[in-house]
Amino acid sequence: MKLAHARIVTNDVPGLTRFYQEVTGMTPVGDERYVEFHGAELALAISSRQVIDLHSAGAATPQANRSMILDFEVEDVDAERLRLQAIVAEFVMEPKTQPWGNRSMLFRDPDGNLINMFAVARATAKA
Structure with a gap:
């Protein structure tokens, strides 16, 4: 088994993406609903609630x-x-x-x- 991502669910993917890009200096890969920042051994993912709801509605709550x-x-x-x-x-x-x-x-x-x-x-x- 491999730990692949730590994911943050947000209502503002573009805003949080800009913040983490400035903080980490990493380049995001993705779109306005889902992005990843790839580190050496783990990726940080930022996802919209809508993407999570495709899997299981209400499973994650942003900012909680x-x-x-x-x-x-x-x-x-x-x-x-x-x-x-x-x-x-x-x-x-x-x-x-x-x-x-x-x-x-x-x-x-x-x-x-x-x-x-x-x-x-x-x-x-x-x-």
């Missing part, structure tokens, strides 16, 4: 999720915070170093989905 976090690993969380200043409307947590050493920040996409950008703690070389 408060239990999932999308995680993006970056090199420099603080640099990303500055870059995203004009793109992100709501920062939930400013960059901070976690007890396990990773540096991370939390923010929401235009639909309210929570995003974590983090940099993995790197072991420092001993002289």
Whole structure:
């Protein structure tokens, strides 16, 4: 089995697509109802409710999720915070170093989905 996509259902595919294109720098593939951003091992899909309803009407509700976090690993969380200043409307947590050493920040996409950008703690070389 292979995990293929994490999918966000939205009422505004074009708007959310623009947001994730600006945040990730990835190029979307798709149309006004469904797009994918292809990462190295997992794709992020953005789908209209109408596409979901073709499978099972009412199975997903846009902007209703408060239990999932999308995680993006970056090199420099603080640099990303500055870059995203004009793109992100709501920062939930400013960059901070976690007890396990990773540096991370939390923010929401235009639909309210929570995003974590983090940099993995790197072991420092001993002289």
